[in-house]
Amino acid sequence: MRVLVSGGAGFLGSHLCDQLLELGHDVVAVDNLFTGSKQNILHLLPRHDFEFVRHDVVQPLMLEVDWIFNLACPASPVQYQYNPVKTVKTSVMGTLNMLGLAKRVRARILQASTSEIYGDPAVHPQKESYWGNVNTIGPRSCYDEGKRVAETLMTDYHRQDGVDTRIARIFNTYGPRMAVGDGRVISNFIVSALRDEPLTVYGDGRQTRSFCYVSDLVEGLIGLMKYEGPQAHEPVNLGNPVEFSIAELVTQLGEVLGRELRTERKPLPQDDPTQRCPDISRAKDWLEWSPSVLLRDGLAQTIEYFKKTLSA
DSSP states (O other), X not given: XXXXXXXXXXXXXXXXXXXXXXXXXXXXXXXXXXXOOGGGGGGGTTOTTEEEEEOOTTSOOOOOOSEEEEOOSOOSHHHHTTSHHHHHHHHHHHXXXXXXXXXXXXXXXXXXXXXXXXXXXXXXXXXXXXXXXXXXXXXXXXXXXXXXXXXXXXXXXXXXXXOOEEEEEEOOEEOTTOOTTSOOHHHHHHHHHHTTOOEEEETTSOOEEOOEEHHHHHHHXXXXXXXXXXXXXXXXXXXXXXXXXXXXXXXXXXXXXXXXXXXXXXXXXXXXXXXXXXXXXXXXXXXXXXXXXXXXXXXXXXXXXXXXXXXX
16 A cells, blocks of 8 residues: 555654554655654655655645545644644644545545544543533634544545545554653653653542553554444544543552652643543454553653653
8 A cells, every 4th residue: 555644753643654664555654843753754764665745734735645544733732722723724624635635546544533522521431422522612622623623524525425534533642752842641741750850730630541552552543444344434432441540640650660759739721621531342343453552561661762862
């Protein structure tokens, strides 16, 4: 296959490029480098089966490809709230452009959606049938609503024009190549711990998340793209169903580092969800997929990456 990965120089996109190349595909990574980094794909640039194109998906793109993974969009609150209008444009116009390309060249397209479409959920754990509880005018809505519109566009292009679509609802993912200042809880905690600074815990620390290591997530994305079942165009949750409170995350991180970590408390940000955990029954049944990397093991790998990054 010739595969386009938009957002291919980002944290998740670069790992996806690695795995696609490992499987023998030709890969074109497209990224405007707003939150992505060339550093993430430097090791791929000499390869004959890899190509990097600096391009913003808000503008149309003409390529001949078989598969499209549409990952382009800032994915952490610090990043997507920096320019909320641009975030919405990336989710909406970017998805429209990628769908237009898929329609023209008859490519299969996968949209990287998010657990944020569930908002602060009133249903727990979250099934794909749950419609969500999102504040449409809150500070996080540029990301939440942009991704919800992207799902709508994917579904309507499939219904109206027969475009071969896939939708992955991605829950908290972590691992090497996360940006030092991207604002996600695991990267924040690890960087603070390595700098011997107190870890900032928002609220009472009892809010929960489920953390999926990046290699597991990439395996799920490729499995969904390859899936040929009759329900293939419906959304699929991809994440780790093992739930941890933020306080438990601090404890686990301290155990991996071998020392007690200091914390400081701040108020919970507006619209920050208090519970987040996927029901992955659909992924298990359809894709025969479930994550295998334990949080402790994934944290150890991520810590090593940040040690090298911070020392450099």
